[in-house]
Each structure stands twice: as C-alpha cells, then as structure tokens.
Amino acid sequence: MEFGVIQSDTQGETPHVGTQDDDLIQLLTITGERVHQQTYSPLVEHLDRAALEGLYRDMVLVRRFDTEATALQRHGELGLWPQCLGQEAAQIGSGRALAAQDHVFPSYREHGVGWTRGLDLRKVLHQFRGEDHGGWDPADHNFSLYTLVIGSHALHATGYAMGVQRDGDVGTGNPERDRAVVAYFGDGATSQGDVSEAMVFAAVNDAPVVFFCQNNQWAISEPTERQSRVPLYRRGSGFGIPAVRVDGNDVLACYAVTREALERARSGGGPTFIEAVTYRMGAHTTSDDPTRYRSRAEEDYWRTRDPIDRLKLHLVAEGTAPEFFTALDEEAEAFGEQIRDYCRSIPKAAPSRIFEHVYAAEHSLVEAERAWFDEYEAGFATEGAQR
Amino acid sequence: MSDAGGIQRIPMAKAINLGLRRSMERDNKVLLMGEDIGKLGGVFRVTDGLQKDFGTTRVVDTPLAESGIIGTAIGLALAGYRPVCEIQFDGFIFPAYDQITTQLAKLHYRSRGALELPVVIRVPFGGGIGAVEHHSESPEALFAHTAGLRVVSPANPADAFTMIQQAIASPDPVLFLEPKARYWDKAEVDVTAGDQALDLGGVGGLHTARVVRPGTDVTIAAYGPTVATAMAAAGVAEQEGHSVEVLDLRSISPIDFDTIADSVRRTGRLVVAHEAPVFFGAGAEIAARISEQCFYSLEAPVLRVGGFHAPYPVANIEEDYLPNLDRVLHAVDAVLAH
Numbered sequence: 001m002e003f004g005v006i007q008s009d010t011q012g013e014t015p016h017v018g019t020q021d022d023d024l025i026q027l028l029t030i031t032g033e034r035v036h037q038q039t040y041s042p043l044v045e046h047l048d049r050a051a052l053e054g055l056y057r058d059m060v061l062v063r064r065f066d067t068e069a070t071a072l073q074r075h076g077e078l079g080l081w082p083q084c085l086g087q088e089a090a091q092i093g094s095g096r097a098l099a100a101q102d103h104v105f106p107s108y109r110e111h112g113v114g115w116t117r118g119l120d121l122r123k124v125l126h127q128f129r130g131e132d133h134g135g136w137d138p139a140d141h142n143f144s145l146y147t148l149v150i151g152s153h154a155l156h157a158t159g160y161a162m163g164v165q166r167d168g169d170v171g172t173g174n175p176e177r178d179r180a181v182v183a184y185f186g187d188g189a190t191s192q193g194d195v196s197e198a199m200v201f202a203a204v205n206d207a208p209v210v211f212f213c214q215n216n217q218w219a220i221s222e223p224t225e226r227q228s229r230v231p232l233y234r235r236g237s238g239f240g241i242p243a244v245r246v247d248g249n250d251v252l253a254c255y256a257v258t259r260e261a262l263e264r265a266r267s268g269g270g271p272t273f274i275e276a277v278t279y280r281m282g283a284h285t286t287s288d289d290p291t292r293y294r295s296r297a298e299e300d301y302w303r304t305r306d307p308i309d310r311l312k313l314h315l316v317a318e319g320t321a322p323e324f325f326t327a328l329d330e331e332a333e334a335f336g337e338q339i340r341d342y343c344r345s346i347p348k349a350a351p352s353r354i355f356e357h358v359y360a361a362e363h364s365l366v367e368a369e370r371a372w373f374d375e376y377e378a379g380f381a382t383e384g385a386q387r
Numbered sequence: 388m389s390d391a392g393g394i395q396r397i398p399m400a401k402a403i404n405l406g407l408r409r410s411m412e413r414d415n416k417v418l419l420m421g422e423d424i425g426k427l428g429g430v431f432r433v434t435d436g437l438q439k440d441f442g443t444t445r446v447v448d449t450p451l452a453e454s455g456i457i458g459t460a461i462g463l464a465l466a467g468y469r470p471v472c473e474i475q476f477d478g479f480i481f482p483a484y485d486q487i488t489t490q491l492a493k494l495h496y497r498s499r500g501a502l503e504l505p506v507v508i509r510v511p512f513g514g515g516i517g518a519v520e521h522h523s524e525s526p527e528a529l530f531a532h533t534a535g536l537r538v539v540s541p542a543n544p545a546d547a548f549t550m551i552q553q554a555i556a557s558p559d560p561v562l563f564l565e566p567k568a569r570y571w572d573k574a575e576v577d578v579t580a581g582d583q584a585l586d587l588g589g590v591g592g593l594h595t596a597r598v599v600r601p602g603t604d605v606t607i608a609a610y611g612p613t614v615a616t617a618m619a620a621a622g623v624a625e626q627e628g629h630s631v632e633v634l635d636l637r638s639i640s641p642i643d644f645d646t647i648a649d650s651v652r653r654t655g656r657l658v659v660a661h662e663a664p665v666f667f668g669a670g671a672e673i674a675a676r677i678s679e680q681c682f683y684s685l686e687a688p689v690l691r692v693g694g695f696h697a698p699y700p701v702a703n704i705e706e707d708y709l710p711n712l713d714r715v716l717h718a719v720d721a722v723l724a725h
C-alpha cells in the first residue's frame with residue numbers, strides 16, 4: 001500500500017496504524033491519475049474540468065489564508081494560529097459535498113470547511129487575535145463556532161441531527177429539504193468519551209450525522225497509535241455505524257465519500273463515520289515545536305503527497321492552461337493582502353465586553369459588577385494621575 | 388543530576404520538573420501520566436526530559452482523554468501506585484470532573500479509610516498569558532468545595548519544588564494548581580533540600596500559609612499567581628506610607644485560617660485577592676471565617692478582589708478582568724479609608 005506512514009521513533013513500540021490497511025478509498029493517485037472505484041467514482045463523474053479547477057482554487061486560496069494567518073501570528077498580530085496546512089483536500093472535498101441546509105460543527109482548524117460554507121474567512125481571525133470568543137453567527141452559513149474543548153461538539157452535532165429528524169427534514173426525498181449534520185474532529189478526539197457517546201446516540205437514533213475524522217497523524221505530540229491500535233474507521237462497526245477510510249489528501253475521494261454519507265443521512269439511513277487519512281504539515285499551532293517529536297523524513301514523505309500538487313498534476317495533464325495557474329496565484333496574493341489589512345483593522349474589544357451577554361436576560365449580580373466596574377474605571381480616569 | 392549544586396536560580400517550571408524527578412527517584416511507584424508529557428515534555432515543558440530518563444512506563448503519554456487519565460489513575464492508585472496526572476490546561480479538567488469529584492474524592496471516605504488515593508493532579512491554571520478561551524480559568528473553588536480533595540498552589544519556585552514532592556507524598560488526592568503566568572519567573576531554590584520537606588504538617592508544611600512580607604496596616608491574602616501582584620501592591624502602598632502584610636496561603640483546601648487570623652488581629656484589615664470569580668470563591672469563605680473569628684479586631688469589612696461573574700474574557704481585555712495591581716491597591720485604599 002503506497003499510503004504507508006513512515007514510523008516516527010516516538011514511543012517506538014508499535015507499527016503505525018496507517019501501514020497495513022488496504023481499505024483506503026482513492027480516486028486520484030499522488031501523481032494525479034484518476035483511479036476507478038466502483039462505488040465512489042460515479043459520485044464524481046459530474047465534476048468536469050471547470051469544477052475540478054474550482055476545487056483547486058478553493059485549496060489554493062485556503063492555503064494562502066492559512067499561510068497569511070501564520071505569518072500574522074509571527075508578526076504578533078494574532079495570539080495563536082492553528083494551521084490547516086496539508087488538510088485542504090479533506091476539508092474542501094468534504095465541504096463541497098455539503099448542501100447549503102446541512103449544518104457543520106467544526107473543531108478549530110476547519111478553515112477550509114468554513115470557506116466552503118461561504119464564511120468570510122477573515123472572521124476566523126477575531127478569535128485568534130484575542131478579540132472574540134467566536135467571530136461569526138452560526139446561522140449565517142450553517143457553520144457553528146469553533147470548539148476548543150476536544151470532542152465535545154460531536155455530541156452537539158448528534159443532538160442537532162436528532163432535532164433535524166424531529167423536524168421531519170430527513171427522508172422526504174426533497175433535495176431542498178432533507179438535511180444532514182457533520183461533526184469534524186481529529187484523530188486524538190476519538191479518544192474522548194464525548195465522541196464515543198456521540199456515536200452511541202447517533203447509532204441508536206439513526207441520527208442524520210456524519211462524523212468526519214481528519215486523521216492528520218498527530219494530536220499535538222502524540223501519534224495516532226497512542227490513541228488507537230486499529231485504524232480509526234473501524235471504530236464505527238462497534239457502534240453499528242457504517243464507516244469508510246479515505247485518502248484525505250485526495251480531494252475527489254473526500255468529496256465522494258462525504259457525498260455518499262450525506263445522502264445516507266439525509267435519506268434517513270443514519271450516521272456514517274469517515275476517517276480521512278491526511279497529514280498536518282505544519283505545527284499543531286504556532287506555539288508548538290514539531291521537531292521535538294517527529295522526523296524530517298516523515299514530513300518529507302508527506303510533502304510528496306501534498307493534496308494541492310496532486311490535483312495540479314491532474315489538471316495539467318487534462319489540459320488546464322498555464323494562465324489559469326498564473327491568474328490564481330495573483331488572486332491568492334491579493335487575497336493574502338486583504339487578510340493582512342483586515343486583521344490589523346479588527347477593533348479592540350472594550351473592557352465592558354466582560355459583562356455583555358453573560359446571560360440572555362438581566363442578572364442582578366452581573367449588573368452590580370458592571371456598575372462597580374464602570375464607576376471604578378471612571379474614578380481611575382480622573383484620580384489616576386494622583387498616584 | 389538533580390543533586391547538582393545546592394542553591395540554583397531557576398524558573399518555577401524547572402523547579403516542578405526537579406521536584407517530580409526527586410519524587411520519582413525516591414519512590415519507584417511514582418509515575419507520571421498525561422497528554423504530550425513524554426517526548427514533548429508537556430506543552431509547558433514541565434516534564435521535559437523525564438521520559439528519557441525514566442522510560443515510557445513511568446512517564447506515560449496518555450490518549451487524549453481526561454476522564455480516562457483520572458479514572459485509570461484511580462485504578463493505578465488502588466493497585467499501589469502514586470500517579471501524578473497532568474491536565475494540559477485548566478479548562479480541560481472538566482471531562483475529568485466526574486471522576487475527580489464523584490470517585491477520586493470519595494473512595495477513602497466510602498471505604499471507611501480502607502483505601503488511600505495518593506493521586507496528584509497537576510493543572511496549569513490562571514490567566515495573564517494572552518491565551519484563547521479555556522486556557523486561563525481558575526476552577527479551584529469547584530474542587531475546594533468537594534470534600535476529600537486537597538487543593539494547593541505554589542507561588543514561587545522554591546515552594547513549587549517542595550510542594551510538588553509533598554503533594555506526591557500525600558496519602559490524599561491533591562489538586563496541584565500551577566500558576567502558568569509564573570512558570571518562567573526565576574528564584575533561588577535549594578534543590579538539595581532533604582526529605583524533611585515531605586512533612587505535611589508543621590511550619591512550611593503543605594497546608595501552611597506564610598507571611599511573605601510583614602506589615603502593620605493591612606493584610607493581603609493571596610495564593611498562586613496573585614501573590615506576586617499582592618507583593619507589588621504592597622511595594623506601591625509603602626511608597627504612600629502604608630505598611631501592607633502579604634500572606635501566601637499556599638493551600639486552598641484546607642486553608643490555614645490561623646495564620647490569616649493572627650495577621651488580621653495585628654493589622655485589623657483584610658483584602659483577599661484571587662483570579663477566580665469572587666462570587667462563591669475562596670475569598671468568600673475567607674471573608675466569612677475571618678469575620679466570625681476576628682470580628683472585634685476588624686476595622687473595616689473584608690474586601691475581595693478577583694474575577695467577575697462572567698466567563699474568562701478574550702485575551703485583549705483580560706487585564707481588566709484580572710485582579711491587577713490597581714484593583715488590589717484600590718481595595719487596600721478602601722479598607723484603609725474606614
């Protein structure tokens with residue numbers, strides 16, 4: 001299997017779970033050739049070259065956004081940045097399979113998924129600039145706020161899907177009405193009780209939810225084999241949930257398996273677990289130092305599997321003109337500049353924000369503390385000079 | 388290696404690292420467990436180098452599962468081990484809250500003393516480092532409110548070095564709150580201090596408060612990250628002609644009320660400062676007890692300075708939320724004005 005993962009010497013005792021499994025769905029090889037796959041190829045047949053160029057553009061712009069945000073953090077404009085570098089195919093492929101009415105519950109590095117939802121990516125910067133705990137209204141794009149507590153949103157997604165079920169928005173056969181819910185999380189998250197509990201609830205309720213696990217090989221410094229002795233997608237069967245393992249750096253395959261899972265969910269067929277085998281090419285966040293726990297050889301190995309390069313090879317072979325790539329480079333450059341300017345223009349939160357929206361209705365304690373604070377601030381402004 | 392040099396000037400993170408090392412050398416039943424504590428040495432590098440020296444069975448990189456960490460630590464303790472668990476950040480202790488409060492805290496009581504649970508839970512806590520949400524909380528009151536748990540927090544490297552060893556030696560579960568904003572503050576530590584340090588009682592014991600700056604006009608009681616703020620406030624107040632006594636409580640469960648009461652009987656005024664929300668916080672307990680015990684010595688109501696009844700705010704306004712120098716001084720002025 002060409003998708004073997006180079007064994008890092010971390011822990012050193014067990015072979016990486018990625019090595020022996022042959023059940024990986026792939027529709028585009030690392031050199032850009034199409035692979036025929038009985039179940040999934042028909043699901044991407046309608047994607048013509050223009051559509052593939054669209055997916056390519058998505059990935060390039062999201063990578064540009066991610067690189068820009070990383071640079072902004074380095075310049076002190078963001079407190080922290082969780083990169084999605086390397087995971088563009090998993091995010092764009094799955095995200096582009098969604099219908100507008102589907103609802104997404106992301107973790108914290110799903111910038112690519114946000115992009116496919118129509119989210120103005122600049123809004124993602126607010127949280128990491130330390131100016132907001134969110135940054136957007138989930139209702140605007142059916143894209144929930146980022147979740148920093150690992151795995152907890154898998155349950156929210158499942159509950160939301162149970163609501164969709166109760167609303168009668170599954171199995172009507174009306175493509176405008178039937179809805180599904182997707183929870184995105186990492187390989188590490190599969191160890192959390194909440195994720196197991198979510199799968200229990202989803203399975204017994206036939207909830208229209210798709211668990212999309214991006215196995216990017218690392219949970220900060222812990223390799224996937226510290227979380228699981230079996231390929232993660234096999235978790236599904238123990239819960240009675242159909243599961244599939246997909247080449248997460250193959251945008252077409254990610255699109256196809258997600259589309260299939262969404263169709264099952266929307267038609268009343270219940271949940272699916274998807275393991276997208278991919279790689280976090282950057283650090284965990286800008287505070288992390290991956291050289292402490294993984295090898296250059298491993299990173300180099302995965303660089304040859306870059307999801308963007310792979311589609312480019314395919315597009316070039318299919319006859320996409322060089323001008324397309326040049327124009328896209330220019331667009332990406334302008335996009336990067338826009339992001340930079342916007343980031344610096346995010347207004348500073350007022351201290352009174354502390355007391356806003358703690359409760360939906362008035363709360364006397366909060367009001368009292370706010371009044372105290374206002375008075376304290378005012379006094380400080382006038383008396384401060386005396387000190 | 389840890390015995391090299393007597394007194395070293397080291398940051399708190401390193402002091403805890405050395406304390407862990409000493410405990411592991413002393414007792415081979417001591418083992419560390421947590422997320423990313425092995426090769427990475429923890430996200431704050433507190434366990435740096437320990438896996439290399441003690442191996443993967445004594446420094447265990449766990450799956451990403453806090454309930455799992457504490458739950459299995461309970462089992463290991465029941466099997467005779469002394470697990471020291473790391474919870475990566477304060478805000479991530481809650482998946483383990485059930486195991487800590489319903490199981491860990493209660494098994495000694497339920498077994499009528501037959502079982503001992505010598506489990507230490509290390510938690511980098513508190514704010515002031517510009518982090519994203521769930522990385523700056525001070526959840527100590529929730530745990531202090533749970534009988535069966537001991538809750539402590541060192542404020543300086545020397546205490547951190549000793550207290551972590553005392554916590555590990557404790558037959559009871561200890562929540563060991565590490566003030567993350569002070570991890571990099573350096574001070575002198577006698578890293579060759581002997582085992583007498585492990586005495587849980589007595590002067591300097593794990594639950595003894597300490598006068599870190601004597602004074603006559605006002606007492607400020609603080610712990611963990613706020614002790615340094617209180618010291619700074621005392622310095623400024625001195626320039627204004629006020630003599631402020633600063634207490635480092637060191638322990639939040641139990642609280643050394645005797646030391647606080649002694650001080651208040653001398654100064655007549657008390658300000659309690661902590662980062663956690665004031666409402667139902669440690670300061671509420673202290674104010675109530677001291678009002679009971681020192682009613683006739685008090686010349687002003689006990690004032691509390693701390694967090695507001697709001698979620699920990701976004702990083703760029705956390706300075707307005709935290710009990711900073713100005714807010715502590717404001718309270719000192721207020722009690723002095725009585």
Ligand SMILES: Cc1ncc(C[n+]2csc(CCOP(=O)(O)OP(=O)(O)O)c2C)c(N)n1
Pocket residue numbers: 109148149150185186187188189190216218219220280284422451453475479482
């Ligand atoms: C409950 C909880 N525990 C610990 C953390 C600290 N933490 C943040 S990200 C992370 C690793 C997550 O790995 P994974 O689930 O594989 O997702 P990835 O970051 O690789 O996308 C950890 C341990 C957290 N955010 N929440």
